[in-house]
Amino acid sequence: MKIWKLVWKQWPWLVGYIIVLLILALFFQLYNLPSNLVGDLLRYTWFICLAVIGGRAIYQAQQLKKLQQLKTQKSPAVPHFSHPVLQAYSQAFQECKQQLFNLQQQQDRRKVNQQDYLKIWSHEIKTPLTALAILAEDQTQVPSSQVQQQISLIQNQLDLLLNYQRFADFHHDLDFGWQKTAVLLQPIIQKYAIFFAQKHLHLHLEVESQQLLTDSKWFSVVLEQIIFNAIKYSPPQTTITIHAQDQQLLIQDQGIGIASTDLPRIFEPGFTGSNGRKQQVATGMGLYLAFNICQRLNINLQVQSQLNQGTTVILGFAQSDIR
Known part of the structure; x- marks a missing residue:
């Protein structure tokens, strides 16, 4: 999957960031706090948000690359994934691959x-x-x-x-x-x-x-x-x-x-x-x-x-x- 598609899939994080800013703006207005604080908050945190989004996209791209390697991997060793869900998917995929290999051998013998x-x-x-x-x-x-x-x-x-x-x-x-x-x-x-x-x-x-x-x-x-x-x-x-x-x-x-x-x-x-x-x-x-x-x-x-x-x-x- 292309990196820009992975970046686009991080939209919930961007939406969450915007919602947090809106809540803070409302909070400042209710308590008559200076409104320029919201602008300062946006100015000093937007790059953090983009870094998180970019980092997640790069991380997911690396994990997907490992999953793709499973298709051509001949060794029975299962690559390690830091995310437990991906690790579980990897193990399940490898088990299915082994079962398919055993079935193919049985069919060949038959x-x-x-x-x-x-x-x-x-x-x-x-x-x-x-x-x-x-x-x-x-x-x-x-x-x-x-x-x-x-x-x-x-x-x-x-x-x-x-x-x-x-x-x-x-x-x-x-x-x-x-x-x-x-x-x-x-x-x-x-x-x-x-x-x-x-x-x-x-x-x-x-x-x-x-x-x-x-x-x-x-x-x-x-x-x-x-x-x-x-x-x-x-x-x-x-x-x-x-x-x-x-x-x-x-x-x-x-x-x-x-x-x-x-x-x-x-x-x-x-x-x-x-x-x-x-x-x-x-x-x-x-x-x-x-x-x-x-x-x-x-x-x-x-x-x-x-x-x-x-x-x-x-x-x-x-x-x-x-x-």
Whole structure:
């Protein structure tokens, strides 16, 4: 701000000075004091008034210069202001600047992570596409079951990617209501029926009339990821069991299980564990997304597993959210 604008903003001091002179003139008149005293007072104090006004303008200009330096200052040190209000503004400004810097770093990390995940997803989608290309190259007529299986793998990866992107706007897309567990499971089982048939897996359902107070779309995403993992890591001719127990929904398989060293990290983004590295069929995002959705839906997600003995996924609900 230019100095003359700061001088102009000192007008209350000038007005106050004039008011004081007027009051003194009135006082002298009331008490019949010599009126020339007012003139003498004006003659010997006007430069003091101007000095005060100029001094305040210069002081404020210096303080504003320090505030301007905060915009380009890279050091976290906060410049000292003699005025307590300006010092408080400076500290608040620096805190906001630091928060903005932290937020920018988080966004940069999120952007890098998203790029890494997109690379993983693109690889996962290319795998079934390559399988389809090989089938079409080696055979003039490709069995529909094999085509459906590869298409289902592609669809699963696309759904996972889209749901990951939608999760950023999670709270704007919720519609809670009482949902029958069997009704939520039916389309998921039908979607992956080709895999049940191809691996000769048995499905045992014991959900009876269980109802859940939840968002059907997002909870279906959780169920789909868990069931797809159970199918993917189950050997042929084994059983996948889904049953209700007290305030829980349990999904059990007789698959290869999870190493005890991997269990604490299975909900981390991008973590595939030893199973994913061996089979090279995992993005490490399915359980991460399911866990975060469960947290938002007030569902307690736990996983119990032993190598070569299978895995049990436990979905725990509040007493008021299940009947």
